[in-house]
Amino acid sequence: MTFTISDRLKNVSGSAIREIFELLKSGDIISFAGGMPSAQTLPAKEIDDILNGIVSRYGAIECLQYESTFGKARLMQSLKPFLAEYKNLSAENENMIVLSGAQQCIDFACKTFVNKGDVVLVQNPTYLSVLQIVATYEGKCVGVNSSEDGLDIKDLEEKMRKHKPKLLYAVPTFSNPSSGEYTLQNRKAIAELTARHGVMVLEDDPYSEIRFEGEKLPPLKSFDTAGNIIYVASFSKIISPSLRVAVAVCDPAIIAKFNISKQSTDVCSSSLSQLIVSEFLQGDALKKHLANIIPAYRKKRDKMAECIKQHMPASFKCNAARGGMFLWGEFPDGRDLMPDFRKLIDKKVAFLPGTHFFAGGEGKNTMRLNFSNASPEQIEQGVRVMGEHFR
Amino acid sequence: MTFTISDRLKNVSGSAIREIFELLKSGDIISFAGGMPSAQTLPAKEIDDILNGIVSRYGAIECLQYESTFGKARLMQSLKPFLAEYKNLSAENENMIVLSGAQQCIDFACKTFVNKGDVVLVQNPTYLSVLQIVATYEGKCVGVNSSEDGLDIKDLEEKMRKHKPKLLYAVPTFSNPSSGEYTLQNRKAIAELTARHGVMVLEDDPYSEIRFEGEKLPPLKSFDTAGNIIYVASFSKIISPSLRVAVAVCDPAIIAKFNISKQSTDVCSSSLSQLIVSEFLQGDALKKHLANIIPAYRKKRDKMAECIKQHMPASFKCNAARGGMFLWGEFPDGRDLMPDFRKLIDKKVAFLPGTHFFAGGEGKNTMRLNFSNASPEQIEQGVRVMGEHFR
Missing domain, CATH: 3.40.640.10 (Type I PLP-dependent aspartate aminotransferase-like (Major domain))
Known part of the structure; x- marks a missing residue:
């Protein structure tokens, strides 16, 4: 049967980022594409402690x-x-x-x-x-x-x-x-x-x-x-x-x-x-958890900024990111980074082309780089590969 | 500021059943209005067992x-x-x-x-x-x-x-x-x-x-x-x-x-x-759980059917319910049960007026009675109060 999709959905495609996530799940790709907390800083023990006996503690209704x-x-x-x-x-x-x-x-x-x-x-x-x-x-x-x-x-x-x-x-x-x-x-x-x-x-x-x-x-x-x-x-x-x-x-x-x-x-x-x-x-779990993740993420931000300075072309400009999970970079020329995205996937490194974030599809020369999820070693390796590609 | 609500939401009111739920949360009302499993048959121990150490067992990412x-x-x-x-x-x-x-x-x-x-x-x-x-x-x-x-x-x-x-x-x-x-x-x-x-x-x-x-x-x-x-x-x-x-x-x-x-x-x-x-x-948790809840709910259905026969007017007709959580009843005359719903709330018993389930608002003489959530004693007591009201 041919499906008659509603007007609101017939022309909406899937989210680029979710599809990139699916792509990255397989294989040994170093990903700066997502926006995820790092697995190492997820509060595993704290949540296990909370879940231990939770139903008998609060009761079935609750x-x-x-x-x-x-x-x-x-x-x-x-x-x-x-x-x-x-x-x-x-x-x-x-x-x-x-x-x-x-x-x-x-x-x-x-x-x-x-x-x-x-x-x-x-x-x-x-x-x-x-x-x-x-x-x-x-x-x-x-x-x-x-x-x-x-x-x-x-x-x-x-x-x-x-x-x-x-x-x-x-x-x-x-x-x-x-x-x-x-x-x-x-x-x-x-x-x-x-x-x-x-x-x-x-x-x-x-x-x-x-x-x-x-x-x-x-x-x-x-x-x-x-x-x-x-x-x-x-x-x-x-x-x-x-x-x-x-x-x-x-x-x-x-x-x-x-x-x-x-x-x-x-x-x-x-x-x-x-x-x-x-x-x-x-x-005080949240307070302790933040005291744990903030320095960890700051260190990763610093590492990524340092690697970019070292490996990427001088023309590549990056913001400072006083918080959050992303560096945002751009090349001064009007180049389109989509082909580079695909080529770098083949080289096992993923960034997110910035054009996906613009209402009118502009910003083809921009990219988002997530620093929270990769390890310092992956950051070093991934940015070096990117640098070799772009230089 | 006056809010300009979208066309799709401006005339949609809240769900009758959710609002009745909020109403019933306070007070000692015997409720046949909801569609909930009973608190006694929720799998408290089984879920506590599954949650015990779940994050260390599966890992933080999972x-x-x-x-x-x-x-x-x-x-x-x-x-x-x-x-x-x-x-x-x-x-x-x-x-x-x-x-x-x-x-x-x-x-x-x-x-x-x-x-x-x-x-x-x-x-x-x-x-x-x-x-x-x-x-x-x-x-x-x-x-x-x-x-x-x-x-x-x-x-x-x-x-x-x-x-x-x-x-x-x-x-x-x-x-x-x-x-x-x-x-x-x-x-x-x-x-x-x-x-x-x-x-x-x-x-x-x-x-x-x-x-x-x-x-x-x-x-x-x-x-x-x-x-x-x-x-x-x-x-x-x-x-x-x-x-x-x-x-x-x-x-x-x-x-x-x-x-x-x-x-x-x-x-x-x-x-x-x-x-x-x-x-x-x-x-085999689901199998065991079903073997637990099915007889419990069947017993409650039988209890409610028996109490209806005993207490409600003979003109009130109820279906058999070979499964599920509800009896569905109606009076043969064209009476509107909404005023009875309100009066019975005052008498601490709640049913759900059936008219809410009809696309055109008909079925004013119908009602839905949930038997899964109340205890046998509550069923006995609630249906007796309903019977006194309707006789």
Whole structure:
């Protein structure tokens, strides 16, 4: 039978990054392509300890029965001090919903606000899955110019006037892919401008705890006076991606819509995952874990930066990455790195061509390099091979 | 700020059943309203045993890292013999995707096939969440007449001709809410007719292992010659709802679309949940667990049927429920049970008014009674209070 696929899905292709992941699973490729924590720094012992006797400790209903769609009461209780201490945010139950990863928040935000043909503004470059998600709602992504220090406010305002966007998607702290950090002033300006134009903002914050240097900045959400900012914190990068736990913080009217979306997609999030996160937050496990992973990732960042300096052509420019998991590089000429990507796969090294992160497919001369997952030896070896290829 | 909600969500209200759940969480109400396994029969010890040392046993990558969007290889390996033995289905990896509960399969099927204004045919009465999910895609549910023995084939064909539906949603074995069971002949007729008319079918099968009597029947999917049937098996009712694990079996072209939907909504399902299901399926845990819950639920069904005979008015007719978790009853007159629902909540007993399960809001004189979750004493007490109210 020929399948008549819906308009929203018929022209959407798979995520480049997920397909590259599938490709990289086989073989001995050194991968700088993903965005994964390193296997060595995943909290294996801590999670085994939490899981030991967990059902008899909490009881079958708490661990194994259907859970509230909004999220487990126990987790929400632990999230409040976490949000206050780590994120400068105060939230009540009515402002929170537990989601199956921050990706689900992007999906729900688009589901709630984007009609066919509506524009979603994104930083250029942006997290590549956003481009795919907006496409599944038949929306259109338009890129806003940006620098290391944040969005170009003039360009943002012009594009808000021109496109009447429903949503701005932003990762203000250690953006994926470019690891920039919006300045305090830039954050305030974005909050003020989007409120004035009545544009919803989705602030995605998976990386801000992975800071190597510099002072912590308050999130956009802390400057929200109009209720237009949806904030989402994820535990994928700071505890474990496989738990699929994130929390959205926003106006109760939006929480109500997210709740309907959750009822009609996956009913509730895994209770066991929610309990693991809750225990991590109640004790000092998160603090200890961050004290473990931050120096490890900083060391890998330094190693990669040093190897790039040593092996890559001098024309290749790379950012500093004061936090997060990525270096973002570019060649000054307009070369297209896609053929190099394929050739380097044959040489057993993978980077991610930066063009996938641009709303309009530009940035063909850019690349994202993940430093959190590879070992220092793999970083040395992989960057040397890249250097030999590009020199 | 006034929020401009998308067309697809602005008129969708929350699920009646989820809101009733929230209502029932507080207080000492005897609830026949939900569709939950009983706390006593959830496999607490078995899951504690599986979780004991699970991360050191499988390793951090297998338990805590991002997983393939299609599902964990180890689980897919265990699913094949499960599907063969329990479901009469043979499936290869290319035919399977692991989902976060069967609800996610309903969502993805609508996402993949339903455009605005498209019709989805459902059994009348049907699982109430389907009505909500179709609404989020701006589709329209049309009910097909049904009896204990399945769909009215003549009505099905007429409605296929009239509405050119994109999808038929069906629960052929122990339908929720009415616990009927499509006959073998009915299954064959549905498969043949939908293939001929080019209508996709979503066959939802969460209850078929909870059989109290009668011979197992093969699923619709086993009669699929055109590739138009999507089959989904859930582990929510037979292991634990909180795991959020289900598996869809269908044509690889549809799997590819489901994979894109999963990438853009929750990336992958929880690894720990997938490993729990996998271990349950590898050993004899599922077999033992079913041998435990089936007699327990049968006893509760018998108890409830007996109490209804004793306490409820003779005019109240109830089905037999050869499996599943529900009795489905109706009063012969055209009374509206919603006011009775509210009055009985005040008397600390909850049933679910059947009207929520009808595409057109009919069935006001019907009710669904869950027997799996309450204790025999609660069943006795609750039905007596209902009887006093209705006599």
